[in-house]
Amino acid sequence: MRAIPLCLLSGLLALPVQATEVQDWLRRLAEAERQQSFQGTFIYERNGSFSTHGIWHRVEEGGEVRERLLQLDGPAQEVLKVDGQAQCVSGALADQVSEEQAWPARHLDAEQLSNWYDIRVAGQSRVAGRSAVVLVLAPKDQHRYGFELHLDRATGLPLKSLLLNERGQLLERFQFTQFNTAIPDAAAMQPGSRCRPVHFRTVDTMAEGSWRSDWLPPGFTLNTAQLRRLPASDAKVAYLMYGDGLARFSVFLEPLQGNVVEDARSQLGPTVAVSRRMATEAGDVMVTVVGEIPLGTAERIALSMRAGVPEQASQ
Template sequence: MRSFPLVVLMGSLLATSAANAADAQDWLLKLQSAEQQKSFHGTFVYERDGSFSTHGIWHEVDAGGAVKERLLQLDGPPYEVLRTNGKTDCATGTLVEQSSEAGQSWLTRTLDPQQLSQWYDLRDAGESRVAGRNAVVLALVPRDQHRYGFELHLDRETALPLKSLLINEDGHVLERFQFTDFVPQEAGDGAASKASGDCKPVQVSQSEVLPDNAWRSDWVPPGFTLNSILQRRSPASSEPVACMLYGDGITQFSVFLEPLRGARFDDARSQLGPTVAVSRHMPTAEGEVMVTVVGEIPLGTAERIALSIRPGEAQSLQ
């Protein structure tokens, strides 16, 4: 049997790994453009913390390039949301308040494969079949313990996501999104703009940009940068609440800071599926402030971030 020098074998493995990563990066770029350019409708299942729900979606790109989406929950209460370019136009029931509090949602992640490859090992993980359609499977494996992994099943024809899994460090699925029916369209038929009469307009509270010396974090996980720092009135207390939004290119978390004005609240930590919330008291020269970290990050990471928040010079925005 012919033997091969170790350096040759290692070189071959590295070349295969590099080609695999390059394929994964190409598919991420295709995904980025597909959600901004292609119309479709379908039905998907959403699972979190052992709870399932079924939803209809209409996603349309109009002649002017605007992206409109209508989401309708098909089991239980018929919750409905209508969005244009990621901004909520109307919602039903309790979603009205939730959408108002959340403010302007973002349509899709601005995926930068080169940036993501610093914090995730990008892999072409093979092929699958979802909703009767052929898909390529991408794995985004975190390079540290401060973020979760992703498994994306992208439609081979359109590069749109047919299935996605959010996976923790133990390999457990924290969140599942999966189409059961998916129909791509050349052009939308206007269904994404046709909300029911129960879909109420959402009024987003006005925000103001905070000064640079408002708040800072002494520690955030590597790769996360400060994207915005704003202030708006709390719908519960009318107190001014500061919000610092951080992201690593695919994952986000928010830090909320609300003056307590003598109110009594206990420190708390909770997790629902992939979403954690950690709250703690922080003394300042103006009185106690409640610091709350919310995001799809590990609980220990959120706790460390909450402990690192200080009054003072804020980070430069990215």
């Protein structure tokens, strides 16, 4: 029998250990926000612009999760959430909240994500004075971005998150500068006087098959389909949200009703927006794709949108 070199054997044995470790860290990440109280200060960077935010996250005895976010520089922005649902908002965000909009903790499925990302533990780091493990999620195709997560060893919470394009260039950074697991007191959870109660916009269920995409990036599936009323009129906009378990993008389909508009494309940091005019039997529609996906992918999705049930959708 031919001997197996020790270096190769050790590599083979490390594969299941690595997979088990990845699954354990993703499980801890998914559970952490519903189990662990904390407070701190973090910076957010996008497109070369920085902002600083305070966060107070409190898990009540009955399991209810209350969270307050406050921007500490620039325009005044504040959000108070209960179980991921916005209760009051200040600043420009106040006019952008819909009935289904929330900021829930992502429940990451290692087995599902491994179909679209190469996931590995890349080492260790130190963030906000705390020991962290570095988890890398590298995309297997050109249709999604890569992530580098620095997870607190003690709690599993993300202390630092980097969003990277296909060339490894930074698109977005979230990073704590101060972090502790002290339970925020009641006074810290009280919003400021400018935090206005959220008035949810009306949304309606959309008929199944009203809209479809002839092409989607592998792994992306439809999560939400709604009809939303525009704030300035009674016109309804179809809203579709797709995700792969980590990345997400939205598609808006707005009847133009004779209005003349031009196709457009833009990108701010990781967020792209692509709009194109589409002719349908019921009249022209503006298709807009918005999300943290590559620009070329968003353009292909916009071009693939169709009205009605498909004869046979292609991948």
